[in-house]
Amino acid sequence: MTPNPIATIRLISNLAIVAVTAAFVLLTLAAQVGASGKTGVWIISGVAITAALLQSAAHLMFPQTIEPAWDEEVQHSNRASYLFGYWAVMATFLTLLAGTWAGVVDPAMAFYLLAPVLGAAPCGWMAVAALLGRAA
């Protein structure tokens, strides 16, 4: 855990987004409930928006810690997280496309599963980077 409040809240936010997203996707797949529409959107978006608000508040409350919380190593990890997110979505898309063509994945469900990967992959990368000491 880092003493920088902005970095701490960022880490907790990223872990929360990954946990909620992963739990929701696994629950959806395990229960075979299919795309649940707005329920998932509200849950995941609610966590993400809350995390964003908390991080914004932390930036306002602790302005003296912004610079070290966003130093060049963090920015490097942040850029890497988006690159990882891109390739994670590409890999998921191709996997689900193959599954759809093979008839084992419902096209609507495939599309539904792409968004959580897009949202959670960069957060997961940043969380791991922080836990490894490479993101403040």
Next chain:
Amino acid sequence: MHLRAHRTQAGLTQAQLAQAVGVSRKTVNTIENGVFIPSTLLALKLARHLAVGVEDLFALPGGE
């Protein structure tokens, strides 16, 4: 990497050096361990704060 040696010689902790150059303590730690390669700008800041040259802090691998 000779950053750790020069930092300890200057009597600074990682946190103190980090605060002086505007980065996190973990960034100083990863630089000292060779995990993260700093930008030229940060290398110059580190060198200036420790009152040494950049080449005193960093060297090419294998002494090239």
